Amino acid sequence: MATNDNILIQVSGLKKHYNKGAIKALDGVNIDIRRGEVVVVIGPSGSGKSTFLRSLNLMEEPTGGAIIFNGVDITKKKIRNEQGKVVKLNIDEHRQKMGMVFQHFNLFPHMTILDNMTLAPIQVKGMKKEDAEKLALSLLERVGLADRANAYPIQLSGGQKQRVAIVRALCMEPEVMLFDEPTSALDPEMVGEVLHVMQQLAEEGMTMVVVTHEMGFAREVASRVIFMDAGNILVDTDPKTFFGNPENPRLQDFLSKVL
Amino acid sequence: MGGLIKLSNFAKLSGYAEMFGQGLAITVMLSIGTVVVGALLGIVLALMRMSDIRPLRFLGLDKEGHLRGPGVLTTLSKFNPLSFLATAYVEILRSTPVIVQIAVIYYGIFGVIDLPTFSLFGITKFHRFFPGVVALGMNSGAYLCEIIRSGIQSIDGGQSEAARSLGLNQNQTLRFIILPQAIRNILPAIANEFVVIIKESAVTYTIGVQDIMAVVQSVKGATYLIMEPLLVATALYFCLCFPTSKIIAHFERRMSRGNKR
Numbered sequence: 001m002a003t004n005d006n007i008l009i010q011v012s013g014l015k016k017h018y019n020k021g022a023i024k025a026l027d028g029v030n031i032d033i034r035r036g037e038v039v040v041v042i043g044p045s046g047s048g049k050s051t052f053l054r055s056l057n058l059m060e061e062p063t064g065g066a067i068i069f070n071g072v073d074i075t076k077k078k079i080r081n082e083q084g085k086v087v088k089l090n091i092d093e094h095r096q097k098m099g100m101v102f103q104h105f106n107l108f109p110h111m112t113i114l115d116n117m118t119l120a121p122i123q124v125k126g127m128k129k130e131d132a133e134k135l136a137l138s139l140l141e142r143v144g145l146a147d148r149a150n151a152y153p154i155q156l157s158g159g160q161k162q163r164v165a166i167v168r169a170l171c172m173e174p175e176v177m178l179f180d181e182p183t184s185a186l187d188p189e190m191v192g193e194v195l196h197v198m199q200q201l202a203e204e205g206m207t208m209v210v211v212t213h214e215m216g217f218a219r220e221v222a223s224r225v226i227f228m229d230a231g232n233i234l235v236d237t238d239p240k241t242f243f244g245n246p247e248n249p250r251l252q253d254f255l256s257k258v259l
Numbered sequence: 260m261g262g263l264i265k266l267s268n269f270a271k272l273s274g275y276a277e278m279f280g281q282g283l284a285i286t287v288m289l290s291i292g293t294v295v296v297g298a299l300l301g302i303v304l305a306l307m308r309m310s311d312i313r314p315l316r317f318l319g320l321d322k323e324g325h326l327r328g329p330g331v332l333t334t335l336s337k338f339n340p341l342s343f344l345a346t347a348y349v350e351i352l353r354s355t356p357v358i359v360q361i362a363v364i365y366y367g368i369f370g371v372i373d374l375p376t377f378s379l380f381g382i383t384k385f386h387r388f389f390p391g392v393v394a395l396g397m398n399s400g401a402y403l404c405e406i407i408r409s410g411i412q413s414i415d416g417g418q419s420e421a422a423r424s425l426g427l428n429q430n431q432t433l434r435f436i437i438l439p440q441a442i443r444n445i446l447p448a449i450a451n452e453f454v455v456i457i458k459e460s461a462v463t464y465t466i467g468v469q470d471i472m473a474v475v476q477s478v479k480g481a482t483y484l485i486m487e488p489l490l491v492a493t494a495l496y497f498c499l500c501f502p503t504s505k506i507i508a509h510f511e512r513r514m515s516r517g518n519k520r
């Protein structure tokens with residue numbers, strides 16, 4: 001690989017087996033994700049695409065394979081540090097560099113929008129309260145929600161909640177953003193506002209991995225589109241080839257049903 | 260005995276006002292002691308029930324480290340002694356009457372252990388008061404354990420996932436995300452349990468604790484009146500329980516800000 005130093009996440013042989021291997025949610029997935037890439041993952045339900053995404057920040061613990069993030073295999077419990085000493089891997093250190101957006105938003109209902117956003121920067125990064133709030137407000141401004149800073153999540157619409165969830169993750173200044181079907185729980189008329197924010201983010205050069213059913217987003221924003229089925233990556237190509245000239249018969253079948 | 264309740268009979272009780280006052284004080288002390296013992300025990304039991312310490316876990320893995328299928332070894336590997344003990348404790352305490360538990364603890368356990376026989380605040384005998392607190396606390400600990408456990412487990416898993424994905428560790432997630440929401444959810448049940456504790460403390464008169472109910476018994480013996488002292492006791496218990504539930508309802512409203520539009 002020529003642009004090796006540009007690889008942010010290197011996944012090799014990633015496996016997630018249940019019941020002694022009777023169920024293979026992931027069956028040896030290999031993929032390199034480079035900085036600045038927008039990788040859109042598409043596939044039928046049960047194909048392992050959510051499991052794959054959730055494995056990247058170890059929300060789901062894989063049963064085999066490796067995920068090398070910033071040069072560290074985060075699937076290992078113990079690693080060798082710079083001095084060559086074996087130390088326990090602190091997964092929280094790596095998770096804060098990987099923002100995650102969930103299908104059901106998962107905002108903290110007992111906190112205001114501002115507190116939702118500043119909690120992790122203050123508690124995890126040790127940021128000063130004023131600095132964290134300034135950052136949060138400027139991010140809210142960008143998604144047009146600055147006036148809702150002191151509202152509680154229940155007072156927002158689904159689209160607003162998801163935009164807050166995105167900027168909450170951005171508040172930690174992550175190196176990559178993981179999106180797990182971010183628009184699947186939204187009313188149709190709110191899908192656009194969330195996709196718009198995601199598109200902006202992509203244009204600013206954020207590395208993104210997006211599991212979605214939004215084919216339009218995949219076609220227009222993705223730098224690579226991946227098709228998964230039965231725990232494997234079957235197709236990994238640019239969106240033009242993916243939608244214009246699909247060769248894989250399983251993909252042809254899938255696209256004929258969804259397009 | 261019995262007969263009509265006469266207003267004039269209440270005048271006869273005025274000489275016993277101080278006794279009722281002491282009985283009230285003992286009931287309050289008994290309840291507070293029980294809440295403290297019960298809450299500590301409840302938290303410990305809830306943590307034990309939710310723990311995942313399985314000493315035989317290795318039996319469930321095959322040579323390559325994969326999980327085995329269903330079978331005796333898998334069942335054994337799931338054995339969690341702490342959780343088993345806590346569950347057994349809770350089920351036994353919830354399935355037997357308080358009055359029996361109090362007698363068993365007083366005559367059984369404190370029949371063997373000799374407690375110092377001093378007078379607590381000059382109004383109650385420590386060697387009767389203490390077993391009462393222990394017995395009531397052990398009982399309410401079982402109920403509080405279930406309340407706390409269900410409160411923590413009622414929080415959607417997505418909450419802790421979101422917190423962990425932001426880089427918060429397990430303790431921070433519990434402290435900032437899970438517990439504030441869990442406590443809010445369980446406050447009504449806790450209030451109910453506190454009120455139950457106050458009311459159930461009445462059975463400790465069977466082991467000689469000089470609480471409100473015991474005062475009723477002595478006044479009855481001295482004056483041959485039964486309904487009048489009982490009505491005084493009714494009023495006293497009501498004046499304890501009703502404000503308690505109201506105060507907690509107030510906190511509940513204050514904590515439910517995020518629930519309102």
